[in-house]
Amino acid sequence: MRDLSTPDAPGLPYGxxxxxxxxxxxxxxxxGRLMGTLRLPASATLFVAGEGSAEGSLQAGNAVIAxxxxxxxxxxxxxxxxxxxxxxxxxxxxxxxxxxxxAAVDAELQQTSATDA
Amino acid sequence: MHEDSAWAVSTGFVRVVPPNAVxxxxxxxxxxxxxxxxxxxxxxxxxxxxxxxxxAAADVDAELxxxxxVIVHGRSTGLIRSGExxxxxxxxxxxxLQYATNLVVAAGAILRASIHGxxxxxxxxxxxxxxxxxx
Numbered sequence: 096m097r098d099l100s101t102p103d104a105p106g107l108p109y110g111x112x113x114x115x116x117x118x119x120x121x122x123x124x125x126x127g128r129l130m131g132t133l134r135l136p137a138s139a140t141l142f143v144a145g146e147g148s149a150e151g152s153l154q155a156g157n158a159v160i161a162x163x164x165x166x167x168x169x170x171x172x173x174x175x176x177x178x179x180x181x182x183x184x185x186x187x188x189x190x191x192x193x194x195x196x197x198a199a200v201d202a203e204l205q206q207t208s209a210t211d212a
Numbered sequence: 213m214h215e216d217s218a219w220a221v222s223t224g225f226v227r228v229v230p231p232n233a234v235x236x237x238x239x240x241x242x243x244x245x246x247x248x249x250x251x252x253x254x255x256x257x258x259x260x261x262x263x264x265x266x267x268a269a270a271d272v273d274a275e276l277x278x279x280x281x282v283i284v285h286g287r288s289t290g291l292i293r294s295g296e297x298x299x300x301x302x303x304x305x306x307x308x309l310q311y312a313t314n315l316v317v318a319a320g321a322i323l324r325a326s327i328h329g330x331x332x333x334x335x336x337x338x339x340x341x342x343x344x345x346x347x
Contacts, residue, residue, distance in 0.1 A: 103221045103227065104227070105227040105228070105230035105233070106226065106227070106228070107228060108226045108228070108245060110241055110242050110243040110245060111228070111239065111240065111241045111242075111245055111247075112238075112239070112240045112241070112242075113228075113235065113237055113238070113239050113240075114237050114238045114240075115235065115236050115237010115238060115255060116235070116236050116237060117233065117234070117235040117236075117237070118233060118234045118235075119230060119233045120230070120231070120232035120233060120251075121230060121232075123230075131237060
């Protein structure tokens, strides 16, 4: 699967936690722990790495989830991909959805169409 | 003092608050980190053992920044408590600065702050004076 965690990619590193609200103007990688709200623009991709976790509300153009998420994922105009290592209890709004074999996903799904976005 | 974000990233800083980002809350770390702030942050940074670099374009309103090393090139208001503290020439700092070992302020920096240096001498001067044992 794609790896968005290049050395200069913005993100929360392993061993760090953020609790609060964040609005990021581009791609973002969670290797640490987020509690709260994270918003990315429709053009951006959120990557939750295998060691990363989030509890709260995530909004992005697209999301690639390899870690733990509990809460909501809103990618109503884009794609959500759950990697084999994903462990999630979520409500998901998406246009395209991929769940890889091995992913542990407990979800309420809401698919949007091009006319919804 | 370095103030270029590209240099910071090349030396291992992580872009936790990238340009144009807005983050409000608490950042904490369970292990030493090198953290680059390029956007807007308000709240607390509880980062003992870590280095925090506030880039020239960054805007930080800190209830508290606690780290082992803080480098400021941008705008910062609030309380900074650090072992080593560097204020760059482009910095605009307002608030309270507390440092344990070293403070460096570059010419050109705008500083409206109270400064509190090392509060205690950990080793009595007499004990470290070579001649003191010769008497």
